[in-house]
Amino acid sequence: MPSSQAPPAGATALDPTAVRPDIADARIVRVTPAEVRATLEGLKNDGFTMLLDIGGVDYPGREPARFDVVYHLLRMPVQPATAAQVGAPERVRVLCGVPERAPSVPSVSDLWPSADWAEREIFDLYGIRFEGHPDLRRIQMPDEWEGYPLRKDYPLRGPARERTPRPSFALKSNVAAGTPASGRTAAALQKQIAQARGRNELHGAADPAAAAQSAKHPGGTVTGGAAAPEQLAERPVNLNTKENPK
């Protein structure tokens, strides 16, 4: 049953960076892959000498750029400096939108040697190519791995294990469940519940109202999943609807 506190379904943002609240954590620059190298080179010459991090984000369905490659820069002196000279260095965040088809971004590993592993990691986990990178191969996953694990359409447990049955009690929202190995499917569980009800009624303890209610809602239990999605929408069977015999 949807909560009164929760926002209605479908209120999630397709591009959260466009509707972000006013948080003063960094200056934000948006670029396309064609401009990113010139922008970063200009920023580096402007005093943003430290490339803190490069990260990737996947926004499936966002057009025209499905991915974001995010560069975090810091204005930092390159000679010995005291804490007062460093002060509160300025931060810049460069968001580079990358299209879904043949995603590719020019590499900056010649400007900053530290970009080497960061770009390899994005290539490994998102499948975005960095043109001009000297040694672009997988870094976290094994070399023969298939797919790009941090993409949103990549299943949580990986494609190989996804083909095997999964215990339905561990149902996760982004994973389709199959028949569990134990054989305790939704139908089997409902049968068991019905049997328990029947035994209770034989003992003559049930009141007619509760029996009628249970007949009205014979539907899904907490198990289920891709095999029976319509059952999930119904109210789960509650074994405690009948009062205990006095």
Place this chain on the structure above:
Amino acid sequence: MTTASTAPEAAGGYAVDVVARTDSSMVLSMGPQHPSTHGVLQIITEIEGEIVTKASPEIGYLHTGIEKSAENLFWSQASTVIERMDYLSPLTNALCYYLAVEKLLGIDDKIPVRAQRIRVLLSELSRIASHCVWLGTGGIDLGALTGFFYCFDLRERILDLFEMSGGARMHPNYIRVGGLAQDLPQGFLERLDAFIAMFQPRMRDVRRLLQKNPILQDRMIDVGIITPEDAVAWSLTGPVLRATGIAYDVRKAFPYSGYESYEFDLPVRSEGDAYARFVVRLDEMDEAMRIIRQVRKQLDEPGPWQIADTKFAPPPKETIALSMEALIHHFKLVSESFRVPPGDVYQAVEGPRGELGYYVVSNGDNRPWRVRTRPPSMYNLQVLKKIALGELIADMVVMIGSLDPVFGEVDR
């Protein structure tokens, strides 16, 4: 001199155990099961005699998909896996993540002052505990076994304090959104006082044993020199950056949790070698204790330890049995967590290894859309490619130890 045909890249990037190349040069694979690599690090080194001519570290042996897991957990559950990244200072990870979430929620200015003080106390205790591991194992790399026991005894006492606060020694999960899981328990401050009293004499022993040790000095001085230009180009942060003379520390530059109100200095050295990093970390432990002493004076004053808004922080236990609203809020928090307004934020804290950053994206749901970590020890470790050139293969061990990588964080 060397032929390209047997380069490790040509072998698909895989480990080549020992491959003789020419009469004078060979490829030696160090790790991933090497005791001095502090985890699972493999370094494919090309050596001429004993001189390293190329070093390519291979990481990823401990990749556990923590960032992917965090995207599939509630906002408050994600800190469970996030604490496992840098497993030597888990509270720093959790603090940084929650600071980012609190910024997105817009409650970062409503955190009670007592919660902020305890957060500072625990991050500084984590810093000391993490440096204790680095110091103990780094000493073992060089054959100094005794220092290990001094350092780990010190660390055990800190882990006892963590256990009192959150219930677990390694991953207390004590920091929560809007404050803390609970107030400090009875008897905590007495044990903290006992720890503060024993810290200075113990550090004096450790310094006598390790810092003044001529063998260790011989092994570390002028080994693995990093210039300030290199440090900035390779994105080094933390003690490794400060050992090159650049006094950048997130606690001073972008203060969080009230760090601006404490008095402490940044230990800085200009040599940039392994010994400079060693001394900077030792001095940092003393500075951390200086902060802890200042926090300790403020902790006698009681106060709330989490925000009053029960939409994010669970209501007090005693109200749940009496108030319907409290019961509902508690149930909602446990069963479907809270929702975070859409947006993205970058938050950094000064971890024991440098600038630990989290780039957190929310799309308005009750799970994070993306939690990208800026792992300080991954960037610090990367510079090994540069500083190992021309050094002795035996000094590789010293250099890895002086960079202090934690592989839970490098590989995530």
